[in-house]
Amino acid sequence: MNKPVEEINRHTIAVLVDNESGVLARVVGLFSGRGYNIESLTVAEVDPRENLSRITIVTSGTAMIIEQIKNQLRRLVPVHKVHDLTIEGPHVSRELALIKVNATGEKRVESLRIADIFRARAIDSTNESFVFEVVGATEKVDAFVKLMEPLGLTDVSRTGVVAIARGPNPI
Amino acid sequence: MAHHDTLTGAEILLKALVDQGVEVIFGYPGGAVLPIYDELFKQNRLRHVLVRHEQAAVHAAEGYARSTGKVGCVLVTSGPGATNAVTGLADAQCDSVPLVCLTGQVPTHLIGNDAFQEADITGITRPCTKHNYLVKDVNLLAKTVHEAFHVARSGRPGPVLIDLPKDVIQNRGEYMPPSKVKSKYKPQVKGDLKAIEKAVDMIAHAKRPIFYVGGGVINSGPAACQLLTQFVRMTGFPCTLTLMGLGAFPGSDPLFLGMLGMHGTVEANMAMHDCDLMINIGARFDDRVTGKLDGFAPKSKKIHVDIDPSSINKNVAVDLAVVGDCAHILEDMIKVWKAKQCRTDEKAIKTWWTQIEKWRDVNCLAFENSNRLIKPQYAIQRIYELTRHRNPYICTEVGQHQMWAAQHLRFDLPHHWLTSGGLGTMGYGLPAAMGVQMAHPESLVIDIAGESSIQMNIQEMATLVQHRLPVKIVILNNQYMGMVRQWQELIHGGRYSESHMIHHPDFVKLAEAFGAVGLRAEKPEEVDGVIKEMMAVDRPVIVEMRTDASENVFPMIMPGMAHNEMVLGPEDKSRDNPGSEQDGMVLV
Numbered sequence: 001m002n003k004p005v006e007e008i009n010r011h012t013i014a015v016l017v018d019n020e021s022g023v024l025a026r027v028v029g030l031f032s033g034r035g036y037n038i039e040s041l042t043v044a045e046v047d048p049r050e051n052l053s054r055i056t057i058v059t060s061g062t063a064m065i066i067e068q069i070k071n072q073l074r075r076l077v078p079v080h081k082v083h084d085l086t087i088e089g090p091h092v093s094r095e096l097a098l099i100k101v102n103a104t105g106e107k108r109v110e111s112l113r114i115a116d117i118f119r120a121r122a123i124d125s126t127n128e129s130f131v132f133e134v135v136g137a138t139e140k141v142d143a144f145v146k147l148m149e150p151l152g153l154t155d156v157s158r159t160g161v162v163a164i165a166r167g168p169n170p171i
Numbered sequence: 172m173a174h175h176d177t178l179t180g181a182e183i184l185l186k187a188l189v190d191q192g193v194e195v196i197f198g199y200p201g202g203a204v205l206p207i208y209d210e211l212f213k214q215n216r217l218r219h220v221l222v223r224h225e226q227a228a229v230h231a232a233e234g235y236a237r238s239t240g241k242v243g244c245v246l247v248t249s250g251p252g253a254t255n256a257v258t259g260l261a262d263a264q265c266d267s268v269p270l271v272c273l274t275g276q277v278p279t280h281l282i283g284n285d286a287f288q289e290a291d292i293t294g295i296t297r298p299c300t301k302h303n304y305l306v307k308d309v310n311l312l313a314k315t316v317h318e319a320f321h322v323a324r325s326g327r328p329g330p331v332l333i334d335l336p337k338d339v340i341q342n343r344g345e346y347m348p349p350s351k352v353k354s355k356y357k358p359q360v361k362g363d364l365k366a367i368e369k370a371v372d373m374i375a376h377a378k379r380p381i382f383y384v385g386g387g388v389i390n391s392g393p394a395a396c397q398l399l400t401q402f403v404r405m406t407g408f409p410c411t412l413t414l415m416g417l418g419a420f421p422g423s424d425p426l427f428l429g430m431l432g433m434h435g436t437v438e439a440n441m442a443m444h445d446c447d448l449m450i451n452i453g454a455r456f457d458d459r460v461t462g463k464l465d466g467f468a469p470k471s472k473k474i475h476v477d478i479d480p481s482s483i484n485k486n487v488a489v490d491l492a493v494v495g496d497c498a499h500i501l502e503d504m505i506k507v508w509k510a511k512q513c514r515t516d517e518k519a520i521k522t523w524w525t526q527i528e529k530w531r532d533v534n535c536l537a538f539e540n541s542n543r544l545i546k547p548q549y550a551i552q553r554i555y556e557l558t559r560h561r562n563p564y565i566c567t568e569v570g571q572h573q574m575w576a577a578q579h580l581r582f583d584l585p586h587h588w589l590t591s592g593g594l595g596t597m598g599y600g601l602p603a604a605m606g607v608q609m610a611h612p613e614s615l616v617i618d619i620a621g622e623s624s625i626q627m628n629i630q631e632m633a634t635l636v637q638h639r640l641p642v643k644i645v646i647l648n649n650q651y652m653g654m655v656r657q658w659q660e661l662i663h664g665g666r667y668s669e670s671h672m673i674h675h676p677d678f679v680k681l682a683e684a685f686g687a688v689g690l691r692a693e694k695p696e697e698v699d700g701v702i703k704e705m706m707a708v709d710r711p712v713i714v715e716m717r718t719d720a721s722e723n724v725f726p727m728i729m730p731g732m733a734h735n736e737m738v739l740g741p742e743d744k745s746r747d748n749p750g751s752e753q754d755g756m757v758l759v
Contacts, residue, residue: 021305026297033298064484071481077302077322077356 006062010039011086012093012163013070014171018078019045019053026076027055036061036069040095040138040160052080054171056093056162083171085163093163097141098123099132103152111151118144129154180309180340181210184273187316189216190349191271193244195235195609196220197228201248202288203275206340220609220638223630225252227602229259229330230628233268234606237589238564240392242269242323243606249275250288253334254295258596260330261299265593266415267390269328271319272300278338279307293334301329307336309344317352326358327479328390358478362495362503370450370474370491371507377448378519379526380408383431383460386415386592387453387477388497389585395498396420396585399452402505406515409527411439413454414577415592422581428527429536432460433728434574437737438530440726443468444734445526452476453497456486457593466733476500535726535739536578544719545695547572547647551579551619554645557702563615564589564607568600568624571653574724576619598627601644605631608640615643615706622648622675622715632685635711643705644713646678649720657723661738662730682713690714 017023024043031038040058045051059069066084073082085091099120101111104127115122115132118140124131134144138161145156165171178186184207188196197220200208211219222228225247232243247256253274263270277286293303302322304315312335319331374380382403388395396419403410403426410420411431420427429436431443443449449471454460456475461467464487473489475482476497483492493500507513538548551572565580566589567573573590582588589607591599604618618625625646635642655670682689688708692701698716705712726737 022293022297025294029297064488067484068481071483071485075479075481080355 006064008060008062009066009086010058010060011066011084012091012161013057013059013073014081014083014085014163015055015057015073015079016081016171017053017055017076018080019051020078023053023078024055026078027057027073030072030076031059031069034068034072036065042160042162056160058161081171083165085165088165090166091163092166093137093161094135095138095141095159095161096133096135097145097156097158099134099145099148099153099157100129100155101132101148101152102129102154104128107151111148114144114147114151120144176345177343178346179206179210180312180335180342180344181206183309183312183344183346184316184335184340185210185214185217186346187313188244191317191320192241193217196244196246197222197231197235197606198246199225199228199248199252201252201275203249203277203337204246204252204273204335204340206337207246207273207275207335219246220605220634222602222605222634224628225255226258226598227605227628227631227634229256229263229270229272230596230599230602231606231609232270232272233259233263233266233599234566234589234603235610236268236270236606237603238586238607239610240586242271242320245270245272247272247274248288249277249292250290252288253292254290257296257299258594260296260332262591262594262596262599263330264299264301266591267328267386268330269323270330271316271323272330272332274332274334276305276334276336279336280338282336292332296332299330300332303332303334305334305336306339309339309342312339312344313347314352317347317349318354318356321352321354322356325356327387359494360478360496360499362476362493362500364503366491366493367500367503368507370493371504371511371513373448373472373474373491374406374450374508375513375515377408378516379442379446379523380406380448380450380520381428381442381446382408382410382420383413383443383449383451383454384410384416384419385413385452385454386419387455388416388419389453391453391478391497393585395496395501398498398501398505400424402501402508405505405508407520408450408515409442409524411435411443413457413460413592414590416454417577417588418582418585419453421583423583428531430577432457433462434578434724434726435728436578437533437535437726437739438527440728440734440737441530442527446471449473450476451489452501453478455482458486461487462728462736463731463733466735468734533739538722540695541719542695545692545698545716547575547649547718547722548579549695550645550647550698550716550718551575553698554617554619554702555580557699558615558617558706561615561706562587563617564604564611566590566600566604566607566616566618568618568620568627569595569597570621570624571649571657571722571724572619572621572624572647574654578724597624601625601628601631601642604642604644605634605638605640608642609638616641618642618644620644620646621653622646622650622678623652623672626676629681632682632687632711632713636686640711641709642711644711645705646713646715647718648675648678648715649718649722650675651720654724660723661727678713678715682711685711687711687713691717693717
């Protein structure tokens with residue numbers, strides 16, 4: 001059968017939910033139960049007065065799957081808003097990573113040089129190690145991690161993507 | 172501690188149920204819910220039906236809900252009580268039945284300790300309920316119950332579970348009436364008027380249209396069914412119904428083409444395949460309806476009316492979607508149709524009907540009757556003819572008998588046909604019939620069953636007898652799990668792996684052992700007699716009919732095939748071409 005190859009695209013979706021126990025399990029369970037991808041997921045309370053948390057999900061799929069994901073999310077009772085930042089207009093997205101590098105001698109100096117280029121900060125230091133903090137788009141963090149690998153990279157901790165629409169309008 | 176304004180959690184719970192209009196609870200007691208049962212003992216506003224297995228409590232509540240349009244209510248204990256209810260909840264979730272299931276839970280300080288009869292039931296039921304709650308504070312109990320009923324009945328209905336730790340139902344707290352609870356859950360009911368106008372325009376210009384209508388219209392209520400009937404008749408278009416939709420449009424209307432799908436009629440499936448406009452109202456393009464997606468109504472534009480946005484473009488991409496409640500949307504469609512003085516393309520519609528009548532002339536549900544063996548189709552036709560004047564409620568189990576019932580019974584009213592469509596739960600029919608009979612004590616309630624399905628919840632015979640519920644159970648006994656045997660015959664080379672139940676109980680003696688009435692028919696000429704006798708008895712009855720063991724359900728769309736590739740009967744050559752695994756799709 002000659003089906004047109006459907007394009008798989010990456011989408012960043014912002015979800016505003018009630019900050020209650022089990023809500024993250026509902027969202028994650030929906031993705032695993034229906035076989036959707038999660039590339040990255042972050043969550044934190046954003047409005048203590050209204051008791052709301054914001055989940056940022058990076059997922060990929062065909063246009064039909066992405067539409068399903070959004071509609072399935074909207075169907076959850078504690079979910080209030082679902083916005084597809086990728087199609088709704090320009091947005092900014094950032095990730096923060098903490099990266100541990102064990103190095104001495106020339107490698108140690110080189111790691112500091114690269115950190116400088118990436119505007120990463122050393123936030124912990126011993127005679128044989130650094131912990132760098134780097135913030136940026138996923139690709140930038142990826143690049144930084146890759147450059148640190150031959151220099152003694154031992155540990156990476158990343159937040160996953162947080163994103164917000166550009167311009168004055170709220171979600 | 173006790174204050175005159177406060178109540179125990181159990182008192183709050185029952186007050187909230189009464190305020191929500193609950194009249195009957197289907198349940199089973201146990202340690203964690205004893206304080207609630209103690210409170211039930213002290214009052215007489217709420218009736219309790221004591222089932223013999225918690226799964227049956229949920230199906231009974233489904234029967235109650237589907238036959239009344241109200242929310243069904245279940246009460247079970249923690250641990251095994253709650254896990255036994257899971258199949259029923261999954262069934263209600265698939266078929267969009269509004270339920271509130273109350274489960275006991277170990278006291279809050281023991282949660283997570285692997286305590287006796289502890290199960291993480293909110294975790295277990297998260298994917299098979301519309302929503303669930305764990306109540307940790309007695310002061311949130313009333314609010315939670317009111318919100319649960321609101322969620323269960325609003326939008327696309329479904330089951331909602333409330334987990335109640337024992338200390339929460341024993342502690343004292345304040346009651347909150349439903350009027351004080353403001354829920355943020357507000358699904359869209361009115362359809363977008365622009366979309367409705369566009370739909371009406373498409374309908375007016377259609378040349379080969381068909382209404383494809385599902386259980387959503389029945390869930391929307393009797394008004395939606397009346398509006399649908401009115402609109403279909405205004406247009407003069409053909410109308411087919413899904414398994415869950417039977418009764419939404421009168422079965423005796425000449426515009427009705429019968430059920431569609433895997434065991435649908437030739438006229439319904441061929442009209443779906445060849446249509447140029449499909450008007451889907453409250454159906455969800457289930458795989459049992461669509462068959463092979465590549466070959467599904469390839470020449471058609473599709474309109475989809477559904478209250479659940481996630482049903483739109485899930486399986487089948489549509490040309491126009493209208494999200495909202497069927498009743499509101501149908502009302503607006505009729506208004507727009509009248510305001511714009513729309514007319515259908517009469518000439519084209521007449522040609523279309525000429526074609527449909529040719530398909531109808533195939534008479535696809537005909538079968539070769541026998542004067543030696545009871546043909547299951549004959550048994551169902553006789554049940555229909557002999558009981559229709561009593562306007563019975565018909566429940567079924569799952570399998571061949573269910574499909575024959577769907578094909579050969581005609582429903583002119585909604586809410587009279589109860590079957591497990593989405594989940595396909597064997598053992599659904601008997602407890603569902605129990606719930607229907609509780610809601611309609613004067614009505615004739617029949618469970619059409621197979622000998623295999625009935626044994627999945629046969630223990631509920633005791634409940635029927637105890638509560639004096641005169642449900643009539645007709646078992647079409649063909650000695651096999653008939654639908655499994657049919658698939659093995661047609662798809663698995665006739666290797667009848669584990670589908671033959673060599674030993675069955677003596678159903679007549681079994682009925683008598685439970686304190687019910689047992690009847691049996693072994694020959695076609697005995698069929699009418701046992702049906703009449705069954706109807707004359709004001710007690711629960713099991714009628715066993717020994718039917719032809721080799722009969723199969725036709726027409727049939729083989730898995731992986733399209734609507735125009737039906738197999739009409741055992742002689743049909745196209746059966747030699749059963750679906751194979753295509754495009755990596757596993758056939759089910």
